[in-house]
Amino acid sequence: METKIFKKEEIPEAVTLLKAGKLVAFPTETVYGLGALATNEKAVKGVYEAKGRPSDNPLIVTVSDEKMMSRFVDQVPEKAKKLIKHFWPGPLTIILFVKKDSLPTAVTGGLPTAAFRCPNDELTHELISKLGDPIVGPSANTSTKPSPTTAQHVYHDLNGKIAGIIDNGPTEIGLESTIVDLSVDQPIVLRPGEITPQEIAQVLGQEVLMNKGTTQTKGIPKAPGMKYRHYAPSAPVYIVDKEEDFQKIPQGPNIGVAALNPVLAKINSDNKFNLGDSIDEAAHNLFGALRFFDNENHIHEIYVQGFSKGNISAAYMNRLNKSAAGHHFLAK
Missing domain, CATH: 3.40.50.11030 (Threonylcarbamoyl-AMP synthase, C-terminal domain)
Structure with a gap:
């Protein structure tokens, strides 16, 4: 299978592939993500296979807006609404409790929570809006390797393993999004990013903790990048x-x-x-x-x-x- 590079005018073709259960990489302001229809468990399992990623590592659910996210969560708490209003679309991922069986186990890792993100990228927003459903969005690289910041990086790692890559040039930020856990009483940043705990605390009006270890439930990490080796080239x-x-x-x-x-x-x-x-x-x-x-x-x-x-x-x-x-x- 030859992996196709898509431009803006070819977004409808990428949508068709995703609906058919295929994998399509997409741009964000942070790094390129590897997309599959989040409600299609077989497609999501294909993401793990393409990346060589451990299957107990939960995946971020990438949405077009709060309305799409609300279809899957028990409720959108006031804290989440404040952060969404201030930081979305943007490099902030929010962990919330989800409705039972609303997302496949391959997405949640079997946890009662999921991580949601609305990236600030025109092409990806168009992609998800036309699709009408969320897509998973782990970094579009071979597992453990440095995350991709260009379509060419994705092609290098995943050519022949995925159907396509939407090319919107180099990413703006270059590091993955901040992940904040709102499923606990006191918000905690599980993965730092461009948006700092201090900025989140200012919006929420309360202290935000910074995770120092690996937050896990029954050995399953609550967010990507917390359990396994990451970002490593072959040389030390x-x-x-x-x-x-x-x-x-x-x-x-x-x-x-x-x-x-x-x-x-x-x-x-x-x-x-x-x-x-x-x-x-x-x-x-x-x-x-x-x-x-x-x-x-x-x-x-x-x-x-x-x-x-x-x-x-x-x-x-x-x-x-x-x-x-x-x-x-x-x-x-």
Whole structure:
């Protein structure tokens, strides 16, 4: 099966494929997602197969608006309504209790909750609106590999495994959405993203916690990306926490370095990836850097700049720590 690249005028064809139970990747402002009709269990199971993803990892339900979401949840609490009004469409995913048997077990992982998201992308909004039903939306990559931020990344991983990819160019943010759990008394962010716990707390008027471990029910994670290895290229990744320590990392033709432009200017290396001039640009470019070095077979180690300041630093470090399996470079 050859995977087709769809443009805006071909959205109706993508809708037809989804209705038929096929898989179509779609753009969002964060990363590209892998779509299947959320109410079709066989189609959803095909997502796990295409990605090589563990089947106890729940999937995000991608909707066109609050009205579509309300068909599946017991009730839309006031907290959710406030966040939806303020942040949707946008990079915020909300976990709520769902109506019994309204979604397949393959979507919920057997939990009484599901995660809902309304992305800010014109083509994807048109896709779901024309479809009339939600689609699941995990990142459109091979499981454990860096998430895709271009249609070409998706094609690299999933060509021949899915029916099509809707191409809307590079994503704007480059890191997956923030996930907030509203199925508990005190809201808790399970996965950091561009929208911070502080911003959510300001809208809700109450403290929002930040998850420090893996929130699970009977061993099943409540949100994607909490249980298994993620975002990892084949070569080991090491986090460099201090700019000056880049002068002390190993040298050689098999070493890859990803850092901000001012840091790279001081490094003598043939294998550099420019993350940009700020933490926000670095967040946008992180997955691209990891994929770049993953495609360079001669790279045996990758050293990536870490950050402790900036609104998106928590989200950036969350992804980088997972890709590096928590390994930080210790300068001697």
